Amino acid sequence: MTPETPKDGTKADKTRGYGHGGVETVMSVDDVTRQAQALAADAPDRAALHALVDGEPLVTIEGLRAGYGKMEILHDLSLAVGRQQSLCLIGPNGAGKSTVLHSIFGFTNIFAGSITIGGTDVTRLSPNQKLKAAGIAYILQDNSVFPDMTVEENLWMGGFLRDRPAKAREAAERVFAKYSRLRERRGQRAGTLSGGERRLLEISRALIMEPEVLLVDEPSIGLEPRFIDMVFEILEDLQKAEGKTIIMVEQNAKKGLEFADIGYVLVSGEVAMAGPGAQLLEDPQVGRLFLGG
Ligand SMILES: Nc1ncnc2c1ncn2[C@@H]1O[C@H](COP(=O)(O)OP(=O)(O)OP(=O)(O)O)[C@@H](O)[C@H]1O
Ligand SMILES: [Mg+2]
Numbered sequence: 001m002t003p004e005t006p007k008d009g010t011k012a013d014k015t016r017g018y019g020h021g022g023v024e025t026v027m028s029v030d031d032v033t034r035q036a037q038a039l040a041a042d043a044p045d046r047a048a049l050h051a052l053v054d055g056e057p058l059v060t061i062e063g064l065r066a067g068y069g070k071m072e073i074l075h076d077l078s079l080a081v082g083r084q085q086s087l088c089l090i091g092p093n094g095a096g097k098s099t100v101l102h103s104i105f106g107f108t109n110i111f112a113g114s115i116t117i118g119g120t121d122v123t124r125l126s127p128n129q130k131l132k133a134a135g136i137a138y139i140l141q142d143n144s145v146f147p148d149m150t151v152e153e154n155l156w157m158g159g160f161l162r163d164r165p166a167k168a169r170e171a172a173e174r175v176f177a178k179y180s181r182l183r184e185r186r187g188q189r190a191g192t193l194s195g196g197e198r199r200l201l202e203i204s205r206a207l208i209m210e211p212e213v214l215l216v217d218e219p220s221i222g223l224e225p226r227f228i229d230m231v232f233e234i235l236e237d238l239q240k241a242e243g244k245t246i247i248m249v250e251q252n253a254k255k256g257l258e259f260a261d262i263g264y265v266l267v268s269g270e271v272a273m274a275g276p277g278a279q280l281l282e283d284p285q286v287g288r289l290f291l292g293g
Contacts, residue, residue: 032289033092039265039285040272046078049274052262054082058245059104059213064113066103072111073099074269079247081262086239086246088260088277090253090290096269097249101215104247105138106130117213135212139219144202147191151182154190154201158208171208178237179204179230196227203234207242214238216248220255228252232259253290257281265290 027035050057057080067073073096081087089097102108104115106127115123117134130136145154155172156165176183182200185193190201199219206214219235220228232255238244250256256277257263263280265273273280280286 027289029092033267035285036092036095036265036267036272036289039289040267040270043270043272044274049078049080049271052274052276053080054085054261056083057081058083058085058118059247060114060116061100061104062114062116064103064115065111066099066108066113067111068099068108070109072269073108074103077113077269077271079264079271081245081247083245084239084243085262086235086248086260086277087262087264088256089247089249089264089266090251090256090280090286091264091266091272095266097266098217099269100266101138101217101247101249104130104213105136105215131209131211135210136215137206137209137211137213138215139202139206139217145190145193145198145205147189149190150187151190151193151201152186155182155205155208158205167210168208171210175204175207179234181230196223199223199227200230200234203231206238206244207234210242211244213245213247216246218249218251220250220252228255235259253286254281257286 059079059081061077061079064074064077065072077100079087079100089100091097099108103110106125110123114121117136120134122130122134125133127138146157149157152172155175156168158168176186179200181197182204185197190198193201203216203219216235219231223231235246236259239246248256248260257280258277260277263275263277264271265280265286273286275283281291
């Protein structure tokens with residue numbers, strides 16, 4: 001676990017993030033964390049975050065302090081994203097990325113700060129109220145399908161949540177028309193799908209829930225490249241064709257930043273860097289720490 005990487009950066013061209021290089025050139029987790037923390041010295045202020053928003057912000061977080069039990073994980077965190085924009089959070093393991101999504105959806109203890117959607121304060125709403133009243137849906141990291149129902153029935157459930165079964169069936173047909181992988185399995189029990197197929201089902205269910213804001217945690221985790229592309233295709237459809245606002249966490253920083261309009265680098269519960277996704281993708285420090293060279 002002891003890093004061989006020099007602290008003065010003389011071998012910077014050889015250092016890699018997250019195990020893409022040979023053993024001797026890999027930056028240790030501690031190194032990534034320490035160098036990522038150095039980024040926070042120049043953290044963006046509220047004005048800088050709002051400058052990335054296209055039009056009026058739809059979702060805003062101001063000065064959020066939140067965590068689990070009494071433990072504070074997010075410290076004075078702010079975020080802003082416009083209607084029909086996408087925002088991707090990247091950063092080291094344990095930085096608090098999932099906790100940001102948990103906080104928006106109502107799974108954390110909030111000690112200070114506020115969360116607003118379309119100008120309405122939703123800080124204290126329960127997850128159920130968030131879906132119904134504020135139109136927020138959360139695609140969980142794992143297993144939100146109903147294993148004993150068929151693929152088709154699982155898609156319809158997305159609509160029942162919003163009390164519109166007829167619309168749900170129409171939307172399900174649109175999903176099947178587009179994704180043969182699901183169409184060929186429409187009568188199959190969801191519990192028997194492969195991991196990748198299940199993920200496609202989970203994400204395409206969001207096409208049927210019709211939320212305004214979609215929270216997505218690590219959509220590509222554990223998927224082979226073809227499935228990753230399909231998942232991002234669905235997300236693009238959700239944003240561009242269906243006009244949804246997407247806030248996502250993605251460990252595959254390259255894919256996430258290529259996709260998202262706005263990128264945030266989260267370090268130790270704070271936003272250390274922010275910029276247009278395409279710009280962060282080109283940033284040498286982001287490249288070195290999170291893109292594997
Ligand atoms: N339910 C929980 N109860 C207590 N602590 C938690 C809980 N969930 C997360 N934490 C802690 O909060 C911190 C931030 O976790 P979080 O899951 O937000 O990180 P992350 O950035 O999403 O990391 P990863 O990339 O590994 O998914 C971690 O130290 C974690 O141990
Ligand atoms: Mg996480």
